[in-house]
Amino acid sequence: MMHEQQQTQTQYEPKIVAFLCKWCSSAGSDLAGVSRIQYPAHATPITVMCSGSVSPQYILSAFNKGADGVLVSGCHIGDCHYMEGNYLARRKLYLINEMLQFIGVEPTRFRMSWVSAAEGAKFANIVKDFVEDLRPLGPQDKLKAQHP
Amino acid sequence: MEESKMGDNIYLPQLARVIHIKEEVPGERSIKTFRVEFLNGGGFDHECGQCAMLSVFGRGESMISIASSPLDKEFKQFSIMRAGRVTTAFHDLEVGDVIGIRGPYGNGFPVDDWRGKNLVFIGGGCGLAPIWPVIQTAVKRRDDFKHITVFYGGRTARDIMYRAELEKLRSTAEVCLSVDKAEEGWEGFCGFVPANLMEKAPSSDNAIAITCGPPVMIKFVINNLRNLGFQDDHIYTTIENKMKCALGKCGRCNVGKDYVCVKGPVYSWADLKELPPEY
């Protein structure tokens, strides 16, 4: 018990903000939940109508508010509920990914994936991997707002 | 520097608790009246027409005129129209919530100079609040003044604030209410406030006029008052500009060389007409 407490005190736990499309990835994360698949509870999910609706501003804002990593997940290419929303997302998020790296943010901090409603296990693995990738980086303070 | 030395801090608000909320006017641009009492034995005295900087923490500050009479020492009252970010936060408050107050700011109406005179008040919309303390004071010191007339108008009957208080006022003063457009059941004047003023045509003899309301209304009221024979230095109004500090420092409320938060908000037309029209 003592030992466990010490561990939780010392081990850094990354915070993830996950923008999940309502039709696929959000359903996928639900499936992971109802299937009792174990995965870390580090991700704060935010359901959006479509990955194409994720503005770069959302991602920057998540980092500003202290997210250590940001995940955007949508339907597989070809499966978009709005026909081409994820194609547009791919282009837009490619650019923000490049920009984040360009100014020197660790490439690991931003991740994009395609997860269908049937891929509960895949979603769980993505979060698991993401947490493990983020852990060695420590807290993200480059884009985090200064207080007071 | 130690924090303890930050005592005399002009930006630090006092805390006050909302003890009563009354909805004056419903709708999109609704008006609510908030009665607050200071916590921790705080407080300040004010003059009729002065303002205070009110805050909802996390949302920001707004300059609001103090709508209660200086003679009411145990509370302060503010009537706030929902117009933007901070005022909407005020409208979301409940009784018991705590706000921040700093003040009082600006000048007041020279009420003591008006002893023995007739007083004509002309208000429109939310503009009754800044002159309300003067009306209250005049009523409480009724013998100091002669005839008191209050003109007030709203867009519709529902937009008339302080309705009950205005009706009560009829016992000591002449109250002339108006609505902009004709409505069923409305027995008062139909039309804009300046027109109502011309219709009743109060005498300018030994009289002081005090007006507050939307900028366009003030412009026409002042024009009409002059037509009625009121001298420029017998016409008083309050002006408002966007403010952030209320201390004459943040630089946005100035009209010419005057910072409205310090030199205003009360101006006689004789003084105001000398300033550039940047309000």
Add this chain to the structure above:
Amino acid sequence: MERMLAKEQIGDWIRTLRGWEVFGPVLQDGVWSYQPADTVQLDHPNTAQPPKGFAFPQREVFFTFEQIKGEPPRLTPVAPKGGQQVVFGVRPCDARGLPRMDRVFTETFDDVYYRTRRGSLAYVGLACNQPPSPHCFCKSVGGSPVSTEGLDVLMTDLGDRYLVAAVTATGEKLMQAAGDLLTEPTGVDRSEAGRLRLAAITHPQRAVNDVASVPPRLKKGFDSSLWEDLARPCISCGICTFLCPTCHCFDINDETNGSTPLKGSRVRTWDSCQFPDFTMHSSGHNPRETLGSRLRQRVCHKFQYFHENFGMFQCVGCGRCVAGCPVGIDIIAVVNQVAASAGEG
């Protein structure tokens, strides 16, 4: 008190200033700015920004607030970081910004944040033997390349050495710390300094014409159509005001950092009368809606309103707004044109 200092010993002097945080002009990424320094090399023209941020930083936290539901909020004032700061290489024009800021921040209502920072700040100035910018016009607004107003010490560059002159008691203290490093000036030193001062003062500058008549003329020219004409290219950026040694306008906002419990701080940040939303009421009504009205505000504030209120111009003639304007709006030309047109008839 006047003393001499060999140029290579300026670092030694700075090392004697125990208890002071020392700043000097540093060129980095093509920009001159005041940075913490162990030694300084005073060969800068002028810094991109004036030193006004030492007394009036671009961001000042007034207090933090924390509100647990059902309890009154807890307010904690945030005091400026303590400690004395001395800035080397301040140009005389920039130093004159300080007494003007004092009028705004310490009269009528005393601003404890400004006063605290100001009280622990000293300026060691450097006289301008040559105007550092083609748009210098300090002489037009009551200053001079050798003005001591707002300074604690004034240094004059004599080639391989400085003449160091104390202006205030703080300045004398700074000089006393140097001990033997500072030596008594010789007759040659004094005459050389005198020659340079005279050359500096007589160096031609751009000028505001008949400056004494400017305040009443601007007042008369309030309705001039020139304002809109001259402001037509204006892009409503904040360069002219943010680079100004005397502009003091600010905004106050609550920055939140969590909602349960509510946590955040009330923060002052610089603002600019040139931004279109600066004076906009929440109703959308804007008393200074047009480009011309905003240019007029900036110019009249400096050359009329401030003069009417405090008897001095709120412009020190550093020329930053002229040089920095992306589209060539030139306060000297604006004042001259409006004043000239108001003088006619």
Add this chain to the structure above:
Amino acid sequence: MINPQDLCTRARDLLASGEVRAVVGYRRGSRGMAAEPVVITKPEEAASLVWDPSCVHNLALYLVADRKRLAHLHQTPGKPIAIVAKGCDARALVVLMQENYFKREEVYILGVSCESTGVWDDQKLMQRLGCDSQSLTGGRFDGDDFVVTTATGEQRISAPECMADRCLECRHPFPTMNNVVLGEEKARTLAAPFAALSRFEEATGTQPARWAFWQRQFERCIRCFACRSVCPMCYCEECIVDSITFTVALDTTAAEKANRVRWIQRSATRSENIGYHMTRALHLAGRCIDCGECERVCPVHIPLRLLNNKLEKESREKFGYEPGVSIEIASLVSSFRDDDPNDFIR
């Protein structure tokens, strides 16, 4: 080579004939010989127009301002407005038209070719001559050179020595979209495309080096918003950095005002500055035509072109997209291809 007198004549004729209601161009200002933007409406004012290497501004901005002003006054534009446009300015107009900001027939493009040179850069002039353009008493194009007049007399400088980086790297110094164009279309290569960007990427190869560089740049920003204000593409009525973040109209409700998200605080701190510049860069993806004005006007010399160039380069290489080339094509972020990069998605 362009005879500046031809420009005056063209502008005068356009105004005299009533073909246009105004001409946006350059004139001599009060700061040495440096040009400043001007809007003229009378034929006799045309004589004041100039064309020289100090005509650095992107005048497309003033067409946006004009459109906003007319909209505010509820006026319809009527006759077209003429604009003196370099290659980059004309590309900006293409993007604005592509976005339906105005129609082709509403603008009369008085093109000026930069031929084998471009405009100069004040910092480079300062290093070369010891003074900036605002101290010069004269300056003009002469073939591949700039000829400048200083206190000590006339000097000839090989233009590439003092040209702005944006001009050295320019691939379209000729305004292809035009009603009339002065000067010739000349093939030239003064620097490799994205030369400054490549130099930067080589110099700061690693992620920590990148961060060290940008941290310094972003911490220096004073949020004067000159980069935004000078940009013809930054025409949004609603900008995330303004204190009132949108236009307030009579029918704007209090709730609308209160519920606006404050994405970025006004504090000029690193995080907020990054939020501002990153958002701006991303909003300019596929729209920035590299006129470089943001970088020119920055009072604290933040190399803003690098951000925009990075996205421009990625768009070109990965999406085959070049901004400012055609009015007809779909914009970068409203279109896609099946073979857009996919390997960053895991």
